[in-house]
Amino acid sequence: MLQIHCPYCRTERPESEFRYGGEAHISRPVEPAAVSDAEWADFLYMRSNPKGIHAERWRHIHGCGRFFNSVRHTVSDRILATYKPDEPRPDPKALSRGDR
Amino acid sequence: MRFSLLSLARNALSGNKRWPAQWRAPEPKAEYDAIIVGGGGHGLGTAYYLAREHGLRNVAVVEKGWLGGGNTGRNTTIIRSNYLWEESEAIYELSVKLWETLSDELNYNVMYSPRGVMMLAHTVHDIQVFKRHVHANRLAGIDNEWLSAEEAQAFCPPLNISPTLRYPVLGAALQRRGGTARHDAVAWGYARGASALGVDIIENCEVTAIRRSASGAVEAVETTRGVIKTKKVGVVAAGHTSVLMGMAGVRMPLESYPLQALVSEPIKPVMPCVVMSNTVHAYISQSDKGELVIGAGTDAYTSYSQTGGLHVSAHTLDAICDLFPTFRRLRMLRNWGGIVDVTPDRSPIIGLTPVPGLFVNCGWGTGGFKATPGSAYVFAATVARGVPHPIAAPFALERFTTGRLIDEAAAAAVAH
Numbered sequence A: 001m002l003q004i005h006c007p008y009c010r011t012e013r014p015e016s017e018f019r020y021g022g023e024a025h026i027s028r029p030v031e032p033a034a035v036s037d038a039e040w041a042d043f044l045y046m047r048s049n050p051k052g053i054h055a056e057r058w059r060h061i062h063g064c065g066r067f068f069n070s071v072r073h074t075v076s077d078r079i080l081a082t083y084k085p086d087e088p089r090p091d092p093k094a095l096s097r098g099d100r
Numbered sequence B: 001m002r003f004s005l006l007s008l009a010r011n012a013l014s015g016n017k018r019w020p021a022q023w024r025a026p027e028p029k030a031e032y033d034a035i036i037v038g039g040g041g042h043g044l045g046t047a048y049y050l051a052r053e054h055g056l057r058n059v060a061v062v063e064k065g066w067l068g069g070g071n072t073g074r075n076t077t078i079i080r081s082n083y084l085w086e087e088s089e090a091i092y093e094l095s096v097k098l099w100e101t102l103s104d105e106l107n108y109n110v111m112y113s114p115r116g117v118m119m120l121a122h123t124v125h126d127i128q129v130f131k132r133h134v135h136a137n138r139l140a141g142i143d144n145e146w147l148s149a150e151e152a153q154a155f156c157p158p159l160n161i162s163p164t165l166r167y168p169v170l171g172a173a174l175q176r177r178g179g180t181a182r183h184d185a186v187a188w189g190y191a192r193g194a195s196a197l198g199v200d201i202i203e204n205c206e207v208t209a210i211r212r213s214a215s216g217a218v219e220a221v222e223t224t225r226g227v228i229k230t231k232k233v234g235v236v237a238a239g240h241t242s243v244l245m246g247m248a249g250v251r252m253p254l255e256s257y258p259l260q261a262l263v264s265e266p267i268k269p270v271m272p273c274v275v276m277s278n279t280v281h282a283y284i285s286q287s288d289k290g291e292l293v294i295g296a297g298t299d300a301y302t303s304y305s306q307t308g309g310l311h312v313s314a315h316t317l318d319a320i321c322d323l324f325p326t327f328r329r330l331r332m333l334r335n336w337g338g339i340v341d342v343t344p345d346r347s348p349i350i351g352l353t354p355v356p357g358l359f360v361n362c363g364w365g366t367g368g369f370k371a372t373p374g375s376a377y378v379f380a381a382t383v384a385r386g387v388p389h390p391i392a393a394p395f396a397l398e399r400f401t402t403g404r405l406i407d408e409a410a411a412a413a414v415a416h
């Protein structure tokens, strides 16, 4: 079970307090009617699904209830950082050092 | 070499020490007409049907580890075809038909055992969904029948149907032709059959890049055993599909999750059939060695860790102990995980890709073992002819752009 640091509650809590929210930094097209079917499919369905550094959303459902982002390595499952949605995505290179 | 009563007797006399290798282990050639990436059941089966059905024999299967070391050798081997949509019924039923004769066809015992797959209903919603499946399946000529809780227990005596359970058994859908097969034997049988027809099976060979010509078409794969030229690549890499397709610049509607299974210590026969419950998340059957084979759920988050959290398998054991109180004192021998590639509609992706010469067969997620023969059969036709086999056609990657999804996820609430 992952131990996840909630950036709002500022404590590390077990994964069972959280709900996974999928890949982070995917924004809905501002004008859905204006985008092509391919662009819409990309937004709805295509995912980067990397073997390595992954930015993803979590929600602290059994805590503060808020959404936040985390950067996790998908082979070691180690969480390298968690941050609020309005904060910039941490530089993956700086985080990945020493982690495979 | 053919297996027969005589060959078994002769090798028994020599202490089973003189069996020959069942497939060749060649060095990769400089070029092949087609390369299949991934030596699981689907990839090996594809190569077999390419050679047998389409006369394409200058073919290689490249596998980064050992044959069947991916999900093929890690799954709980449930086979059934009682899916909701016609497109799914067609491919899963083709598979069941092929399972029925596969051991004879390959001269290799894949131990297909149609012992019946029973899916438990625990809620009113389950009952409605399962009855809808029963009716849809019957219209398609696929066997599936509704059982009361008492009938379910008569079919599977260790099942607890007490109304005091947290999720009482309210009935079940039974597909009698469903069952299990021996996972390793499926990989080995296809490998042996393909190798005998001239296919090169190359283990310990990881594809690290897919080279494309100026026109964008596939021209070679780079591997840990050198560059191999080819104009056709079929990616059949389950949980690693996004990684491989990324090498050719193609984004996929896939997410990879760890899915777990466990086996108990071996005991005398107690489970006559396969029982699955999507609602409480428990899948159970008994292997011929006597171990109870138990399937658990996926982790909540994408991962390539090939393990999975302990709380996920503990949750399944909770459900098993409720449904089968007599199993409570059993000890678990092993647990493990495999990385499954899950699509948004829980149906596979089979067919062409935006890259000329690049084909993909993936997205089987948590439930593709049952489809191994049918998937391989239609994918081989697709790769050989360059146009989708009619049964594969609805499963094209374009469905995510056209919106013609085959929504088994909504049909079943979970995939399996």
Ligand SMILES: Cc1cc2nc3c(=O)[nH]c(=O)nc-3n(C[C@H](O)[C@H](O)[C@H](O)COP(=O)(O)OP(=O)(O)OC[C@H]3O[C@@H](n4cnc5c(N)ncnc54)[C@H](O)[C@@H]3O)c2cc1C
Pocket: B037, B038, B039, B040, B041, B042, B043, B062, B063, B064, B065, B066, B067, B068, B069, B070, B071, B072, B073, B074, B075, B076, B077, B078, B079, B205, B206, B207, B208, B236, B237, B238, B239, B240, B244, B259, B260, B261, B295, B336, B337, B338, B339, B340, B364, B365, B366, B367, B368, B369, B370, B371, B416
């Ligand atoms: C725990 C568990 C239980 C399951 N239970 C069931 C069940 O009861 N019934 C059912 O129908 N299905 C079940 N499944 C799903 C089923 O196992 C899969 O859908 C199916 O086996 C996929 O077969 P495959 O040949 O496509 O993939 P795999 O057997 O995973 O083969 C893919 C191969 O590609 C190789 N590969 C990956 N990357 C590279 C590379 N770069 N270069 C070369 N090779 C590469 C891998 O090493 C692997 O051997 C289960 C899965 C799991 C994990």
Ligand SMILES: [Zn+2]
Pocket: A006, A007, A008, A009, A010, A060, A063, A064, A065, A066
């Ligand atoms: Zn919080």
